[in-house]
Amino acid sequence: MITGSIAGIGAGLAAIGAGIGIGQIGGKAMEGMARQPEAAGRIQTAMLIAAAFVEAVALFGVVVAFLGTK
């Protein structure tokens, strides 16, 4: 018997979205760096900032799940 809160499913869904987003960002940044190795430093910085914004969405999901399970 599995018991738990539906908030956990919500957190999981948020994680799927963020996973797709960060995957896209990382993949495209890799591509960009392979095409232009001399711009790797700047691409990496921009990638981390964009990844942080996307990740924040997943973390909002986690925080809401926390509030939901209390």
Next chain:
Amino acid sequence: MDLSHIFNSKKILNIVFSAVFITAMIFSAQAQETKKAEEPHVTKSEINAPHEEKEEDISQTILHHIADSHEWHFWGEGENKVAVPLPVILWTNNGFVTFLSNKHDHNDHGTEIFEEKGQQLINYHGKYYYPNAVKNAEGAYVELDENAVPTNAKPLDLSITKNVVSLFISVILLLIIFTSIAKAYKKREGKAPKGLQSILEPIILFVRDDIAKPQLGYRYAAFMPYLLTVFFFVWLNNLMGLIPFFPGGANLTGNIAVTMMLALCTFILTTINGNKNYWGHVFTPHVPWWLYPLMIPVEIIGLFTKPIALMIRLFANITAGHILILSLISLIFILKSVMVAGIAVPFVIFISVIELVVGFIQAFIFTILSALFIGMAVQEHAEH
């Protein structure tokens, strides 16, 4: 951002890797031993306690570990626990009430009223409340709402808690480290850096060249003190949170109040440094006038969501990391098998190493986003 210049020495990498592997071996050996020692104990308590309560216990234990507390707990439970009591300072109806936390921590179920300076109080799960006139069904002087949170009035808690002590320790550490390097820079002006200076100089230059300059342009110098302070404060506390024993282990950057104060500092800096152009964007955005009723509220909300996102990002990242590590350790107790330790412990070490990187990246992200927001506030129109 090229990090390779920080880690370009192969020697350092070798030392770090061998250190990680040695600790890994020690940890797994210790885990095996403690598992062996605890095995009979676990099975015995399992007979007494029903299954559901055991699982509830584990999530309670995890949440307890990442939460703030009135004492600094080292090891042991109940009577044999070894912990440093910390001062409790409460602003009650009768003025300030102070006592050491171990004086009233033997009963934290709220079933016993104690009196300090003529003020009646109860300790319910480590928090202090005013007692109710009548007991509830469990014999406690509290009234719980549907989420099992007491609805009792409580005094204003200004205690020196575990997180506050940890904050003091990290502030003292930062002051010692950075005043000493500041002195070294004055004394050895024009010469090559030495000692601590040579470890931290690449990181300080990294903050200046890769965070401040690209985001703030020629105005970077004014904001360097803030950015460096935030960067090293967040980074040091992230790392201290990962140390499982005394000077660390307090999960300070995983406390939403701490990250809120940091985000508030960034918010205040952006607000007071915002120029005409920045406020122009907020109150007269470049849209047709009939969109103003929609755009102005959105822009005003945007002012507040930026620091709120900063706050939640750091808090949730660090808290999630700690919960992950604790959950993996708890797998051994959930599945009730020593064999799980063979998978769980190496995995915990793997996650811990990732957390070291996350600790750095989160400090970096917090600083670069602060710089970005400040940069947006101070840039002139032509610089778009």
